[in-house]
Amino acid sequence: MKTKDRIIQASCELFNQHGERAVTTNHIAAHLGISPGNLYYHFRNKEQIIRALFAQYESYLEEAYGPGEDDTPFGIMKRYLDGMFQGMWRFRFLYASLPEILARDPELHRRYLMAHERVLRTATDNLRALKAQGVMTIDEQYHLEFAEGIKMVVTFWISHLYTQALDEPITEQGVYQGVLQILALFHGYIAPKARPDFERLVAHYRALADTPA
Amino acid sequence: MKTKDRIIQASCELFNQHGERAVTTNHIAAHLGISPGNLYYHFRNKEQIIRALFAQYESYLEEAYGPGEDDTPFGIMKRYLDGMFQGMWRFRFLYASLPEILARDPELHRRYLMAHERVLRTATDNLRALKAQGVMTIDEQYHLEFAEGIKMVVTFWISHLYTQALDEPITEQGVYQGVLQILALFHGYIAPKARPDFERLVAHYRALADTPA
Secondary structure: OOHHHHHHHHHHHHHHEEEEEHHHHHHHHHHHHOOOHHHHHOOOOOOHHHHHHHHHHHHHHHHHHHHOOOHHHHHHHHHHHHHHHHHHOOHHHHOOHHHHHHHOOOHHHHHHHHHHHHHHHHHHHHHHHHHOOOOEEEEEHHHHHHHHHHHHHHHHHHHHHHHHHHOOOHHHHHHHHHHHHHHHHHHEOHHHHHHHHHHHHHHHHHHHHHHOO | OOHHHHHHHHHHHHHHOOOOOOOHHHHHHHOOOOOOHHHHHOOHHHHHHHHHHHHHHHHHHHHOOOOOOOOOHHHHHHHHOOOOOOOOHHHHHHHOHHHHHHHHHHHHHHHHHHHHHHHHHHHHHHHHHHHHHOOOOHHHHHHHHHHHHHHHHHHHHHHHHHHHHOOOOOOHHHHHHHHHHHHHHHHHEEOOHHHHHHHHHHHHHHHHOOOOO
């Protein structure tokens, strides 16, 4: 792997483990066994590393929420939920300090808003599709607020976990609890005929959330 | 008003306006036209002021979510929603920096968890009552996740507003949008016969969210 990519990857790991605020470029260089000068050759400062990680976050959003090749309505839903889990887990440092990170970098903030407007548009498109397929029953006037509600859980679940147990590290099980929280939002809008499939989906994620670390 | 109370009140205003992180005890003293020594006589440091404000937050939770004298199911619901609005608006500095503030003070964190366990217990009791009165239809197994979902919107709505527009101050209208977001969570679980009353409640808060500042 190229040094530049190694820096990006190590930064993500260290940010996720210790929080973005606590990690300096010197920590990152020391962790990789390279000199600070070598790191500065690739990234002028920590903000540049965060921007590189944000580009990965944008690609992830594109991939997880873009058009897919799914067949069944619950195939689509599962793909989304798995995508949400991956994003929360992989970029948990970003979610843990989101308002802070965005406040420091207006360019990043602009990109964040653009990316999330796309996500919200895809989400409401999908709601409409699930409704057309008879899987969900939800008034058109509530589509946007429903999609916003899901986005809020995804965005703030990591912060929620931190407020619940500040000293404990975030676990995959804890993040799967967030997926269950999202499914609880769906529960009220699932059409009766689709309930058995829905309950199977809930059971699938409940098992993942209950698996001991 | 006593100097001690004036310090608490001015701190809350300044924290809400500029964010807790940006405000020092010197700012607070200057704002009140008192000497830093006078302020230190009442509060050794900023953490002590935050603890005093947190005690007000605890009283507010007790009052807003404790037993009330409401008559109709929608009277109960409206009282809660008004209480949620008041809390988000009055203590918006706390919600804006919650993980940070709790991480700095383990004693405050312990109190936060205790207070929120009480809130969650009252919320599930109320869900059960609304279900018994035929206003809501929600499976017992989803009660806790539903209550957690509402708590999440209340807790992170202010942070959500900041991620949407970092440079703009939080407005009462923006906070009422959060109340609408909470109502959107209820929407899927309102029994058909209770829909007209529910829609009136939504219209009431929509008008408050749309009122120009």
